[in-house]
Amino acid sequence: MLTPEEWGIVALSLKVGGVAVLVSLPLAFALAWLLARGRFPGRVLLDALVHLPLVVPPVVTGWLLLLAFAPAGPIGGWLESWLGVSVLFRWTGAAVAAGVMALPLMVRAIRLSIEGVDRRLEQAARTLGAGRWRTFATVTLPLSLPGVIAGVVLGFARALGEFGATITFVSNVPGETQTLPLAIYAALQTPGGEALVLRLAGISVLLSLAALVASELIARRAGRGLHVL
Amino acid sequence: MSFDVDVAKRMGEAEIACRIEGGDGLTVLFGPSGAGKTSVLNMVAGLVEPDRGHVRVGGEALFDAALGVDLAPERRRAGYVFQEPRLFPHKRVRANLLYGWRQGAGAVDVDETIALLGLAALLDRWPRTLSGGEARRVAIGRALLSNPRFLLLDEPLSSLDRARREEIMGLIERLRDALGLPILMVTHDRAEAERLGNRIVEI
Numbered sequence: 001m002l003t004p005e006e007w008g009i010v011a012l013s014l015k016v017g018g019v020a021v022l023v024s025l026p027l028a029f030a031l032a033w034l035l036a037r038g039r040f041p042g043r044v045l046l047d048a049l050v051h052l053p054l055v056v057p058p059v060v061t062g063w064l065l066l067l068a069f070a071p072a073g074p075i076g077g078w079l080e081s082w083l084g085v086s087v088l089f090r091w092t093g094a095a096v097a098a099g100v101m102a103l104p105l106m107v108r109a110i111r112l113s114i115e116g117v118d119r120r121l122e123q124a125a126r127t128l129g130a131g132r133w134r135t136f137a138t139v140t141l142p143l144s145l146p147g148v149i150a151g152v153v154l155g156f157a158r159a160l161g162e163f164g165a166t167i168t169f170v171s172n173v174p175g176e177t178q179t180l181p182l183a184i185y186a187a188l189q190t191p192g193g194e195a196l197v198l199r200l201a202g203i204s205v206l207l208s209l210a211a212l213v214a215s216e217l218i219a220r221r222a223g224r225g226l227h228v229l
Numbered sequence: 230m231s232f233d234v235d236v237a238k239r240m241g242e243a244e245i246a247c248r249i250e251g252g253d254g255l256t257v258l259f260g261p262s263g264a265g266k267t268s269v270l271n272m273v274a275g276l277v278e279p280d281r282g283h284v285r286v287g288g289e290a291l292f293d294a295a296l297g298v299d300l301a302p303e304r305r306r307a308g309y310v311f312q313e314p315r316l317f318p319h320k321r322v323r324a325n326l327l328y329g330w331r332q333g334a335g336a337v338d339v340d341e342t343i344a345l346l347g348l349a350a351l352l353d354r355w356p357r358t359l360s361g362g363e364a365r366r367v368a369i370g371r372a373l374l375s376n377p378r379f380l381l382l383d384e385p386l387s388s389l390d391r392a393r394r395e396e397i398m399g400l401i402e403r404l405r406d407a408l409g410l411p412i413l414m415v416t417h418d419r420a421e422a423e424r425l426g427n428r429i430v431e432i
Contacts (some may be wrong), residue, residue: 123276124315126302128329128375138328142319 002199010203013179016091017159020098021106021152028103028151032110053165054104062168065097069169093170094177098162102155109154113147114140149218157211160204180204231411232256232286232379236272236279245269249430255405255412257426259419264432266415267312270381273413274309275302286379286411308377308410312384314364316356322367323352329375337373337408346370346400362393369400373408380404382414386421401425 002010031050035043053061069076069087079085087093117140125135163181170177172186184200187193231253237246245265249256258266271277273284275291278299284292291300316325326348330339343349346366356364365385372380385401386394402425405412416422422429 118315120311120313120315121317123302124309124311125317125328126276127274127305127307127309128371129303129306130329131301131303139317 002203006196006199008175009178009180009183009200012091012175013160013207016094016098016179017156019092020095020159021102021155023095024099024103024106024155025148025152028106028155029110029148031103032107032114032151035107036111036114050107051104053101058101058162058164059168061100062097062165065093065100065165065169069093069096087170089170089173089177091176094162094166094179097165097169098159098179101162101165102159105158106151106155109147109151110144113144113150116147117143146218146221150215153211153215153218157208157215160207160211180207232273232413233288234269234273234282234284236269236282236284236292238268238272238277238279240265240268245432247430247432249413253411254427255401255414255425257422257429258413258415258432259422259426259429260417260432262417266417266432267383269432270309270383270413270415274307274381275300275305306376306378308372308375308380310365310368310372310380310382310385312387314356314359314368316359316364316367316371318356320356321352322348322354322356322359325356325367326352326371326374328371337376339374342370342373345403346373362389362396365389365393365397366400369397373404377410380410380412380414382412384415384417386416386418398425 031046034040035047035050066088067073069079071077071080071086076086076088079087085092087096121139121143122135125139126132130138160179161181162179163185166177166179167182167185172178172182174183174186178186180200180203184197184204187196187200190196231251232249233251234247234249237244239245243265245268247258247265247269249258258269260266268277272279272292273286279292279294281294282292283290283294290296290298291305292298316322317328320328326343327339343352346369348366348370351359351363351367356367359367369385382401386397389397398421401412401414404410405425405427414425
């Protein structure tokens with residue numbers, strides 16, 4: 001049904017989205033934890049910064065990423081001199097853009113679930129001899145897991161749909177940075193590309209639908225009190 | 230083994246102060262709602278830090294403002310039965326009971342405790358399926374199995390019907406007489422306090 005080239009686009013999209021979400025998950029959890037539990041000056045500012053990619057035009061986010069990851073930029077220079085790599089025009093750059101755009105959604109979902117954990121249960125664990133880490137691993141984490149999974153699914157769906165920041169940051173390179181939305185855009189610009197647009201758009205809808213259904217099923221499971229761990 | 234507690238803490242407008250000395254057996258902390266009884270238990274357990282004073286159990290300082298001693302809750306070995314059962318909702322009764330067991334040096338026998346509290350039939354149940362009295366018994370069992378050096382009981386008889394109250398009261402009497410652990414129990418019920426307490430501290 002799909003040509004090898006089209007399968008390549010789908011595979012690249014899944015790889016970019018998957019890597020973006022998995023790499024940003026620890027950061028998202030740490031930020032969610034800080035925002036839910038931390039009391040420090042600048043918390044409101046951090047909250048705003050985390051949410052920025054949600055409200056700033058994606059093209060601006062892409063441009064800022066370009067400045068930061070350019071060979072002369074603060075992160076790009078560091079990557080170049082220490083690791084000898086660059087993410088520009090590479091699928092890794094597409095993953096960076098997708099991860100940054102997915103981060104606020106993941107942080108929101110995870111933060112809500114951490115805030116929902118009854119801290120009295122953590123106190124009970126402490127009096128029963130569990131230190132901070134064991135309390136975290138055996139009480140806080142399992143009880144917030146439904147939110148973590150919802151955040152991952154939501155973030156993955158957002159990463160699959162990423163367009164503006166990606167095309168600004170790493171351009172539209174077939175086989176390297178051309179994910180589904182970028183391929184659809186390219187096909188739209190090509191005379192006679194309508195059939196390809198239709199097929200790729202269909203795949204996009206199916207993938208997004210699958211992610212939403214998965215997230216709904218997890219939420220219901222959690223709502224019934226059946227825990228994932 | 231006995232309590233030697235002298236703590237004070239300012240909480241909002243009120244100051245909570247409490248002094249307990251020579252507390253062998255079961256000491257009842259008695260007073261009206263809002264007097265800060267639960268806060269005193271939290272200070273003994275290490276969940277709330279007093280502004281000043283000390284908490285010693287069996288001669289060992291768990292907290293001493295003057296000496297800068299403040300043991301973390303997990304190192305105090307308190308068997309704390311909270312007013313609400315606080316069972317872990319994602320663990321079955323068995324896993325709840327054994328949560329603190331690993332750290333214990335095996336002073337309390339698991340099977341004996343399960344038998345004593347009548348928990349054998351509940352082991353595979355989820356906490357949300359338990360009645361109030363069942364959950365309370367599991368919470369008591371969980372605290373006992375953590376091999377505590379002392380017990381803290383916060384209104385262990387509240388929100389139970391008459392039959393369950395009688396049952397839990399008998400159980401507390403047995404614990405008091407059989408285990409030899411110092412027990413600090415909070416209640417606002419005079420009859421309960423007089424029946425169970427070796428001494429009553431009013432707050």
